[in-house]
Amino acid sequence: MSPPEAATAEIIRLTAVDLASKIKSGELSAVEVTQAHLDRIADVDGTIHAFLYVDGERALRSATRVDAKIAARESVGPLAGVPLALKDILTYTGAPTTCGSKILEGWLPPYDATVTRRLLDHDIVILGKTNLDEFAMGSSTENSAYGPTRNPWDLDRIPGGSGGGSAAAVAAFEAPLAIGTDTGGSIRQPAAVTGTVGVKPTYGGSSRYGLVALASSLDQPGPCARTVLDAALLHQVIAGHDPCDSTSVDQPVPDVVTAARSADIRGMKVGVVSELGGEGYAPGVEQRFGEAVELLSSLGAEIIEVSCPHFVYALPAYYLILPAECSSNLAKFDAMRFGLRVGDDGVASAEQVMAATREAGFGAEVKRRIIIGTYALSSGYYEAYYGQAQKVRTLISRDFDKAFSQVDVLVSPSTPITAFKIGEKVDDPLAMYMNDLCTIPSNLAGNASASFPIGLAPEDGLPVGLQVMAPPLADDRLYRVGAALEAALEPAWGGPLLDRLPEPEAAR
Amino acid sequence: MALTTEDVANLARLARIELSEAELEILAPQLDVILESVARVSEVAAQDIPPTSHALPLTNVFRDDELRPSLPRELVLAGAPAAEQMRFRVPRILGEEA
Numbered sequence: 001m002s003p004p005e006a007a008t009a010e011i012i013r014l015t016a017v018d019l020a021s022k023i024k025s026g027e028l029s030a031v032e033v034t035q036a037h038l039d040r041i042a043d044v045d046g047t048i049h050a051f052l053y054v055d056g057e058r059a060l061r062s063a064t065r066v067d068a069k070i071a072a073r074e075s076v077g078p079l080a081g082v083p084l085a086l087k088d089i090l091t092y093t094g095a096p097t098t099c100g101s102k103i104l105e106g107w108l109p110p111y112d113a114t115v116t117r118r119l120l121d122h123d124i125v126i127l128g129k130t131n132l133d134e135f136a137m138g139s140s141t142e143n144s145a146y147g148p149t150r151n152p153w154d155l156d157r158i159p160g161g162s163g164g165g166s167a168a169a170v171a172a173f174e175a176p177l178a179i180g181t182d183t184g185g186s187i188r189q190p191a192a193v194t195g196t197v198g199v200k201p202t203y204g205g206s207s208r209y210g211l212v213a214l215a216s217s218l219d220q221p222g223p224c225a226r227t228v229l230d231a232a233l234l235h236q237v238i239a240g241h242d243p244c245d246s247t248s249v250d251q252p253v254p255d256v257v258t259a260a261r262s263a264d265i266r267g268m269k270v271g272v273v274s275e276l277g278g279e280g281y282a283p284g285v286e287q288r289f290g291e292a293v294e295l296l297s298s299l300g301a302e303i304i305e306v307s308c309p310h311f312v313y314a315l316p317a318y319y320l321i322l323p324a325e326c327s328s329n330l331a332k333f334d335a336m337r338f339g340l341r342v343g344d345d346g347v348a349s350a351e352q353v354m355a356a357t358r359e360a361g362f363g364a365e366v367k368r369r370i371i372i373g374t375y376a377l378s379s380g381y382y383e384a385y386y387g388q389a390q391k392v393r394t395l396i397s398r399d400f401d402k403a404f405s406q407v408d409v410l411v412s413p414s415t416p417i418t419a420f421k422i423g424e425k426v427d428d429p430l431a432m433y434m435n436d437l438c439t440i441p442s443n444l445a446g447n448a449s450a451s452f453p454i455g456l457a458p459e460d461g462l463p464v465g466l467q468v469m470a471p472p473l474a475d476d477r478l479y480r481v482g483a484a485l486e487a488a489l490e491p492a493w494g495g496p497l498l499d500r501l502p503e504p505e506a507a508r
Numbered sequence: 509m510a511l512t513t514e515d516v517a518n519l520a521r522l523a524r525i526e527l528s529e530a531e532l533e534i535l536a537p538q539l540d541v542i543l544e545s546v547a548r549v550s551e552v553a554a555q556d557i558p559p560t561s562h563a564l565p566l567t568n569v570f571r572d573d574e575l576r577p578s579l580p581r582e583l584v585l586a587g588a589p590a591a592e593q594m595r596f597r598v599p600r601i602l603g604e605e606a
Contacts, residue, residue, distance in 0.1 A: 107587055108586065108587060109587070110580075110583040110586075110587065202564075203564055218563070243571060313548060313552055316545060316546040316548045316549050317546075317549050320546050327523060331524075336588075337596055338588060339587075348599055349600055350601045352526075352599075355521075355524045355525060356526050359525050364531075368535065368538065368539065368542070370525065371523055371525070371535065372539060372543065373523075374522050375519055384547075388549040389546075390559030390561060391554075391557040391560075392552060394557050394559065394560040397560060397563075429538055430541060443563075444560075446562075447563075472563075
């Protein structure tokens, strides 16, 4: 039974916080809420293509169980019954995990990721799996083997990447919440170009168990949402120590929810990174960023210009460290134990089958990065490339340490430009890599970082994001700044930024 | 450094990817541009700077040596490209001369 259309339109625009409270009070049922989102997906996802797999029947069964628990007055999680979209790089048994790759087409994982387990244990309803650049390698979702996702703000443009599916699902009101993973900006850059909120927790803040590894020393799952408080509530659900991930931090989760509720930044020292701006940044990005910094100042923050001289070397260091790690991590796709196998004719050797399978199963960007990584790790080049990149990583961490001895948080634009046209940069890998210029330093240093919407660029009417970077395990500061911006900007805009989003059907 | 298509073919062999001639033609110049750009890392990192392999300081993590059930064999083999007699079936691993 579908709720009437008007009710659907209203339900899908509610925040996760409001949905949870209405479900708990009985004003709405979890089944109604889930059905409304499934209807929305059916309506718009043919155009947006945020989802690779919609798990409708199971979502409705989960919602029924949540309703029964609430009716029986059992205790439920703070986001009980709220629907969520899961990036298709985290395992969820019963649904395929493809990582946007042909090499894993139709693969059913034998276990749940810890993040998935926590979502389910907290009574969150998983709607399905979202599109991404193959194995999370990309900034536009164009590298998905299953076709690109479209930006709800302009269907001819990219929704960012690699988590373009998660960001677009949230922006297009297909789900109030989503999970992303951030290796070089894959949560924050899509958030910026879709006008949504995306947070990369401190490295080790959330578990990587069951996350198909791209670069193990950089990958980090995190929340995507339309509001700062929604993101904080989701952050709290998924974060925390996991014995299955030896790199996860065995310390209490920073109190992100209280920070998001407080929105008080009076007396906070905010550093503006001088290296992240100027040439190559779109005028509308610089304008909105400048206005947002002024706004932070007017809200009581002390603004200080800070130099992080080695940040300009973050991009080259990243494009050595990441390929090195991914060439090793993706070696497991060897056509023997899971996924695709081609050319096994009874004559070909295991090695020939392996090479033929990887040729057929991997897309161009994956091949590029595996080969770069193989080069960087080969004897004779190791010191000049990988070794040097690891030293740059030290220098970037030292820049952060020095900056955080002067300020509480750092800010920059989240990405130098707004959403670009689909196809515009596919043949120019270096131009594509520039999208992550501002986000990469936090992955290399492992500190917490987030992107929050700060308006539309005047020249193209597309969303602009502000990045906040906080020291390791000070994730709460991100939410404090994000909530302050949101509380001040929404009244000025006359409502949430996403209220100005054209309807996907009408935008065509 | 000008990476040749032969260099790329060599690297692809090491990485176990059977690239076509057409791909090699496209990849060699692309990879060349990328490598030239990333080589900038040598500009700054002096001898005395220690390398960082991991973002945050890590210590070895131990756990108690407890028996835990492993994944059921059926479930694991269900995801395999080929299985036989409850085992992974793989192509031949030795050459003719072996």
